[in-house]
Amino acid sequence: MPSAIANRKRFLFVDDDPQFLAGIRQLFTEKSHGRWEVLTAENHAQALALLSKQRMELVVLDIGMPVMDGIQFLQLLGRTHPGQAVAMLTGRSSEERRRLSLASGAVLYLEKPLSADGFEAVFAALDSVAGTQPQAGFQGMMRRIGLQDVLQMECLARKSSVLEIFTGQAGGRIFICDGSIVHAECGTVRGEGALYSLLGLRGGAFNLAPFVEPPQRSIEGQWEFLLMEAARINDEAAPTLPPQQTPSPAPESPALSGEVGPEASDTRVPPPSPVRIDEILLTSGAGEVLFDSKCQSPDNRMQLLTQLEEMGRQLSALAPIGRFERLEIRAAAGERAVCLVRPDRRLFVRSATAVAELV
């Protein structure tokens, strides 16, 4: 039942008592009738490893744990996983611990039950909290900011979210999980084809909603490549398409070979692109060229990126501004460049656009 699986709430219980964890897993899995996926961790390292892979509806922490107690771990999660809902479940309750936990961001403070009725109450409380978390998300109009920009921000920040897109002509959803684009759907089209169609849309509304597991994971690969491929497709499609293009059949292109449903042919919307990509260069951190589109002098670009990396490092040392991520450059007539420097990737993109603001 894919829809039931997609709607399952994922809970992570962290406790240094393996017997307690085994009991909780069995009991709450049964009580939820499959609505809960119960994951457990006996220490902080296991918990962090799980959190780095999957988004949890709720993390439930024991307080009395060795090395780092639950409240300290709660405070750590507040910094490393902002927005993650955390509840405390302790066998050693005190008013001071309750106050500290709630002040540190816990959404709930519960005492470990001693009876079956008590577990019933804990289950109900956790279920209720997980179902009523505020739907943190943004809504906006995409007149002056591109979907690529939103996607890039989400991916760079390694976030998990669902980008819902609506226009008068089409709409769809792009699923981002831990900074990777894992699924897209546009009408009945699924996969990369849907992603490229959605990224070709112009003028509409989007809603950045909290992540939910997609019905399937249809996309793999680096988000940089996916966005660049989308830019390339739009760039190549633009000159041949009239403005205000209405939905048309999907072109027979290997680049649009995502999983396509039986009625997919009427859902591809290839409108003209507002951006002309003039150049793209993607390299590894060691300087190996991974992707090159219309780059006349890769050596020059790599030299530029190396200079910027050094400058970014120097600036970070001069003032408390944080780690350097990228430089965006705007020149006259809408010419623009983005230089992204990360330990494992360097990216240079030059474009010409009518967009009149840095984002």
Place this chain on the structure above:
Amino acid sequence: MKRAVEALFQGRPPLAGLAAWCVVQPDGATFSHCHTDWFKPAQVERALQRMTTGVQNLRGLEMQPDLWCWVFDRTRIYMTLRPDGAALALFAENRPGLPVTEIDAVLQEFRSLPAAAAESTRSSG
């Protein structure tokens, strides 16, 4: 130039998220204003000097930029460089929802300041 730049900020509502601004004048002199205690004037002034000399010496970029946005994980630094060598940098929080249009307007106005403003600054110190 100092008076002219201060007028740029005083003539409009405070820019949300703006932590500091800084100017390098054509003669290399600097002045700045920090809205929060995140930054000290000496820090933003040194940072802007480093940025201006850095971008003037960048190799491998065949563009004539008028706006630069340095994105760090905590801060965005919007910078513009005038042909006479004067530069303005706005140090803003790196978070969504900042009034980018207003920031852009300040930078544009700085670039449009008449050269006389720069001359009078030099004479007024």
